[in-house]
């Protein structure tokens with residue numbers, strides 16, 4: 001297996017971006033209509049690359065919120081290292097530069113026979129193809145005592161915006177010496193390293209402002225992504241501050257008590273000064289409602305076109321999709337969206353086939369100037385998607401290498417959000 005360097009992955013990402021912004025196809029006479037549902041990373045990227053690739057396709061993007069706040073870098077916000085505004089992006093460029101018809105509404109139904117999308121406002125949008133990118137929903141049934149209303153007291157902060165603000169306010173008003181209890185979900189879930197990045201950056205904040213405070217991670221799993229890198233960093237940066245309790249130790253997470261602000265496991269009850277419960281996850285509600293999910297709770301898709309294996313003519317990208325070895329990350333959502341957009345352009349205009357490249361790159365902060373990365377390339381194989389190459393940061397890396405990764409992460413954020421939102 002080839003071992004990738006960070007530089008090589010950076011080049012590949014740039015090449016992919018340029019390929020997507022290449023000459024527009026003039027093929028096809030009739031105007032075709034594509035409706036994209038969800039203006040998150042998957043949906044916004046799909047809409048942009050559809051509109052940029054074929055003038056003959058009319059692209060409509062439906063998203064209820066007027067702007068989008070990224071989950072990635074929201075842990076930096078929790079640590080007081082950036083503002084939420086700096087993580088928030090509007091849809092103006094997609095509308096004005098790419099001619100996308102952006103509608104702020106909520107999709108309530110999709111009729112695959114009539115080929116229409118129904119909106120909460122009552123509007124009906126006809127389509128030739130539809131791309132569904134609703135992100136995740138939370139499986140509240142799996143955690144006694146925790147539901148949508150409870151998130152206003154004990155936030156999950158797993159969709160960025162008001163939830164992240166609420167958690168930040170709670171951390172700010174917590175007294176020094178309190179315990180921050182973080183409940184980490186079972187696999188699969190949005191962004192495998194993110195709960196542990198959150199613990200690291202909250203520890204950084206405590207170290208600056210509340211040094212007697214502690215972090216307790218109650219995990220639904222027995223191991224987690226890049227565990228060796230995190231355990232090493234916690235020992236170096238925050239000795240004695242973070243305790244991780246795997247499911248085999250606690251017997252698993254059983255219930256949340258809102259009034260007591262505590263989390264009950266099979267073996268014990270843990271009282272929190274501030275609690276952050278990240279519940280088990282599944283594909284966004286719309287995907288479930290219109291029959292795109294299988295028994296796993298996620299949407300099986302064709303590994304080349306991202307067309308649903310259950311509902312022909314409907315494509316699914318991003319966290320909602322079940323796409324073999326690909327994790328649920330923003331980079332993956334963006335990569336899948338491009339592959340999907342090129343496949344739709346080909347199907348609707350008869351243009352030349354573009355062979356898609358599927359990648360993931362994740363930067364994870366252990367402290368503000370100590371970051372690690374994981375870069376993976378994938379290819380469709382045997383009806384699914386397999387890893388073909390993998391770069392992972394190592395425990396023994398120098399401080400300079402880690403500083404450089406932290407700087408690269410900042411540049412990645414700027415380039416990536418520009419690639420997605422214009």
Ligand SMILES: Cc1cc2nc3c(=O)[nH]c(=O)nc-3n(C[C@H](O)[C@H](O)[C@H](O)COP(=O)(O)OP(=O)(O)OC[C@H]3O[C@@H](n4cnc5c(N)ncnc54)[C@H](O)[C@@H]3O)c2cc1C
Pocket residue numbers: 037038039040041042043062063064065068070071072073074075105106107108133134135136157158159190191194198284285286317318319320328329330331332333361362363364
């Ligand atoms: C703390 C944290 C840190 C993270 N860090 C990273 C990172 O460093 N790198 C990385 O690559 N990834 C990271 N991620 C993961 C990343 O945020 C997600 O994987 C990504 O947002 C998934 O994109 P998506 O388009 O599938 O869903 P989303 O971005 O959630 O977008 C879904 C959109 O669909 C809309 N929607 C839902 N239902 C409807 C409907 N019925 N009608 C219309 N619109 C609808 C929603 O309003 C939303 O805007 C992180 C996640 C978290 C929680």
